[in-house]
Amino acid sequence: MSSIPVTVIGNVVDSPVRRRAGNGEVTKFRLASTERRVDAATGQWVDGDTFYVDVDAWNTLGGNVSAGVVKGDPVVVIGRISTSEYEVDGAKRSRTVIKASLVGHDLSRGSATFKRTPRNPEVAAPGPADPSNPLDDGATLDDGAPLDDRAAAEAGDLVDAPF
Known part of the structure; x- marks a missing residue:
């Protein structure tokens, strides 16, 4: 085959x-x-x-x-x-x-919300969600950092990169 x-x-x-x-x-x-x-x-x-x-x-x-x-x-x-x-x-x-x-x-025909699936559940287990942030579900990156980087951006820790 x-x-x-x-x-x-x-x-x-x-x-x-x-x-x-x-x-x-x-x-x-x-x-x-x-x-x-x-x-x-x-x-x-x-x-x-x-x-x-x-x-x-x-x-x-x-x-x-x-x-x-x-x-x-x-x-x-x-x-x-x-x-x-x-x-x-x-x-x-x-x-x-x-x-x-x-x-x-097919995003040419509608919109979607992406939810990342953790690769290693032990490392990326959801933490407590921030109730003041409607986008924070408590999920983290593989290294334990929160998915929402707004706080880091506000602190100047993120550098803008072209996409």
Whole structure:
């Protein structure tokens, strides 16, 4: 089975489902991507064909997908597309699937709030939240520093960097 790198932009067709599989956990969902083009005769946008594909997101990525993506969300999926073959009642079948390496919301169609997942829960365990700061949920960086750097910026400890 060979696989090809691919990026697909579309909408989540069904609610992501997380389950234990093999050596880990996988979150599965179906993605629909519809071609949009300008009709030369009318100058209007028209929908073309819709491409449907199954997406598998494994382990940590899958956990984040199941926690943050719902049916109908516009997303960008990057991964490797392949065909998986299997048998049902003696009949050979196949399915096209993307093994995702990245899944993100399409921010050209809405906004999102990002919540960092700690890499090492022992080091980055949430501390007490600052009730006067609506953005402070108590989360910290891996080194224990708070995610909210406004206090450091006000103290002059941060240097502006171009992005």
